[in-house]
Amino acid sequence: MTVEFGSLIIDWLGYATIRIAGPETVVYIDPGRYGVLTGEWDPPSERARGAHPPGNDYRPEDGDIVFVTHRHHYDPDGIDRVAADDSTLVTFEGINVHGTQRTDTRPVDLGYDLRTVGMETQGAIGDVLFWTVAAYNHPDGPHTRADGTPIHPEGFGCGFLLSIDGTRVFFPGDTDVLAGHEELGVDVLLPPIGGTYTMDRQAAADLAGAMEPDLVVPVHYNTFESIEADSAAFAEALAERGIDVSLAEPDDQTR
Secondary structure, eight states, X not given: OEEEETTEEEEEEETTEEEEEOSSOEEXXXXXXXXXXXXXXXXXXXXXXXXXOOOOBOOOOOEEEEEEOXXXXXXXXXXXXXXXXXXXXXXXXXXXGGXXXXXOOOGGGGOSEEEEEOTTOEEEETTEEEEEEEEOOXXXXXXXXXXXXXXXXXXXXXXXXXXXXXXXXXXXXXXXXXXXXXXXXXXXXXXXXXXXXXXXXXXXXXXXHHHOOSEEOOBSOSSSGGGOOOHHHHHHHHHHTTOEEBOSXXXXXXX
16 A cells, blocks of 8 residues: 655555655664565455555565564564665664564664664654654553553553654554644654554544544554454544545555
């Protein structure tokens, strides 16, 4: 799925993987996992087959900057597939490979220029400005484990607000809607809408209505069964609010 917005070209490549190409810089956010970049992804349903990018063997190695929001989206192979040799890798400081059985490769071992960030970090890499934003599930909300702890506790990850060629793009990360989100001035919003582990499509639509971006590109849905979502209903909810949305449906990408 590709959409042009001003001087930017934005691609949702599946799961939470986003590629943003500006005039001078190519940025990726949360690349990989679940076979979306290896060609191994299988749709969990017919709905997902028609409303999620197909899995492709994708290895452009063209990314100038790669942002990773938290451990669940840390995929060393995905990073290597998208990052150029001289890429800067920006990861949340809480990523700890000892807490996962998926990999024992630490971010520092990947060989890229590594920057770690917290929940209130700002900086610049080349012509890209970035700010981190807290990302977590409310302890008293629906996105908790059997023992009552949040799936994404506070301090586990972050979202990223980026300014690329003057366009402000907000990727909230794996999170519920949080106080302060609606106060961010953004041009493009990239919210998760799959529910279960993050805000669902209704909460994301309400957030978009409060933020009033010029474009919404939803992510983190239909990759597997527990995050299936009715993206057409999401688009209709935004249309009622007068907000443009771009979807992965091949015959009707923008509404």
